[in-house]
Amino acid sequence: MKYDVILAGVGGQGVLSVASIIAQAALSEGLEVRQSEVHGMAQRGGAVLSHLRIANAKIAGDLVPRGAADLIISMEPLESLRYLSWLKEGGVLVTSADPFTNITNYPDAEELISSIKRLPRSYIVEAGKLAKEAGLAKSANTVMVGLSSCFLPIKPQSLEKTIADAFSKKGAESVSANAKAFKLGQAAAKA
Numbered sequence: 117m118k119y120d121v122i123l124a125g126v127g128g129q130g131v132l133s134v135a136s137i138i139a140q141a142a143l144s145e146g147l148e149v150r151q152s153e154v155h156g157m158a159q160r161g162g163a164v165l166s167h168l169r170i171a172n173a174k175i176a177g178d179l180v181p182r183g184a185a186d187l188i189i190s191m192e193p194l195e196s197l198r199y200l201s202w203l204k205e206g207g208v209l210v211t212s213a214d215p216f217t218n219i220t221n222y223p224d225a226e227e228l229i230s231s232i233k234r235l236p237r238s239y240i241v242e243a244g245k246l247a248k249e250a251g252l253a254k255s256a257n258t259v260m261v262g263l264s265s266c267f268l269p270i271k272p273q274s275l276e277k278t279i280a281d282a283f284s285k286k287g288a289e290s291v292s293a294n295a296k297a298f299k300l301g302q303a304a305a306k307a
Contacts, residue, residue: 119269120180123166125191126216130257135166141274142170152178192216193228212243246300252293262301
């Protein structure tokens with residue numbers, strides 16, 4: 117088994133946190149993991165891209181080849197379309213519907229969503245809205261992990277445990293809100 121993931125977004129949206137959670141969950145199941153990151157020009161507001169490779173055998177390199185990604189996880193719609201050339205035929209794209217308009221010529225959000233909906237296997241979720249419903253506006257990236265869990269070769273329980281461990285230092289309320297955000301993301305994939 118080999119499973120390649122591209123994670124995309126903008127600095128400050130939690131792309132690297134999502135990559136870390138998925139990687140830690142995969143490692144907890146005894147899988148091999150390779151990861152590579154590219155940060156944009158600015159810490160907040162610049163493009164962030166992470167390559168994540170998961171397998172049950174040795175992995176030769178860190179980078180996902182173009183046209184080979186099984187899954188693209190994007191924290192915002194424009195970034196999801198920017199990396200479509202990495203998605204393999206039959207691959208899945210999951211994205212937050214919430215635009216991060218950090219440039220003056222940001223495309224029309226409705227046109228972006230329309231373009232994504234035309235893809236054969238795409239899932240769009242209002243991650244910000246679901247995060248607020250979970251009780252923690254900052255848990256939008258956990259919503260995206262929940263959505264992605266329906267496609268990853270990792271048990272949802274492993275992801276949930278990794279999330280609980282990651283947020284345990286922030287207290288029980290944070291753990292609870294992130295657990296709910298994960299479940300809301302999962303439910304969005306099944307809706």
